[in-house]
Amino acid sequence: MKRSVAITGAGGFLGTELCRQLLAVGMKVHALSRRPPTLPGVEWQAYDLADPAPVLPAGVDAVVHAAFAMGPTGPGLEALNETAAHRLQSAARERGAHFIFISSMSAHAAAASSYGRAKWRIEQTLDPDLDTIVRPGLIVGSGGVYARMMASLRRAPFLPLFYGGTQPVQPVGLDEVTNALRLIVAGRLPGTYNLGSPEPITMREFYRRMMLASGTRRPVVPLPGNLTVWLLRAGESLGLRLPLTAENLLGQKYLRSFETSDSQARLGLAPQTLDQLPWILPPSPNQ
Numbered sequence: 001m002k003r004s005v006a007i008t009g010a011g012g013f014l015g016t017e018l019c020r021q022l023l024a025v026g027m028k029v030h031a032l033s034r035r036p037p038t039l040p041g042v043e044w045q046a047y048d049l050a051d052p053a054p055v056l057p058a059g060v061d062a063v064v065h066a067a068f069a070m071g072p073t074g075p076g077l078e079a080l081n082e083t084a085a086h087r088l089q090s091a092a093r094e095r096g097a098h099f100i101f102i103s104s105m106s107a108h109a110a111a112a113s114s115y116g117r118a119k120w121r122i123e124q125t126l127d128p129d130l131d132t133i134v135r136p137g138l139i140v141g142s143g144g145v146y147a148r149m150m151a152s153l154r155r156a157p158f159l160p161l162f163y164g165g166t167q168p169v170q171p172v173g174l175d176e177v178t179n180a181l182r183l184i185v186a187g188r189l190p191g192t193y194n195l196g197s198p199e200p201i202t203m204r205e206f207y208r209r210m211m212l213a214s215g216t217r218r219p220v221v222p223l224p225g226n227l228t229v230w231l232l233r234a235g236e237s238l239g240l241r242l243p244l245t246a247e248n249l250l251g252q253k254y255l256r257s258f259e260t261s262d263s264q265a266r267l268g269l270a271p272q273t274l275d276q277l278p279w280i281l282p283p284s285p286n287q
Contacts, residue, residue, distance in 0.1 A: 009066030013143030137196025170196025
């Protein structure tokens, strides 16, 4: 029987590629979003994270919740995202649909960012026997956080290194994440799946690989993390548009590593080596 999948965040970096891959294997794909998708073949249903009672398309077998509201950080933003996930999970339960939550390796009990805290608390409400949690590492590809980091590297006179630069990073390719999600949807696989390089590298090494891939050399300058967070918050309160946000920086503060080999083995996937990741991106149109 043809699988029918609803995806929130379907217009984002990960969501768009997931839509393409699920369509390519013959699944029916519904985008739940505020605006219609531009990808041909995807059906659309209006959805907002603040919807008090989301209604899923008829016949949906799986719901992939990839959307996450970003904005002024704090309890209000966290509550919005947590409530939205709970409502969507409840709607999936009513339809007998498999609920798949896209979390993050930033999500853990000691997370300092609103993003990490909210994702962690959402994880705690899910049933490991019925629902699925997918925790990707930092996704390397032509969009999302990695592309923004690469754009900053090409513009900035130096690379700032916060909290010592020894934090563990587990990069993962976009195709590895979407392949895993395809298998999870097709097999209705519950549980938690950590996706990233089995051996973490440091943030300093991550920057080195970015510079090597881009052919760009920049001095790496250690800066005080907590003071920079305070300065960024002051700038944000004045409405300044800054290349780095306090939330970005707090996401780095307490990064931790996860066991990924077991997740990849359960899915029958061979992890990509660090050298196989798509580190090189096309140059910015402004260059």
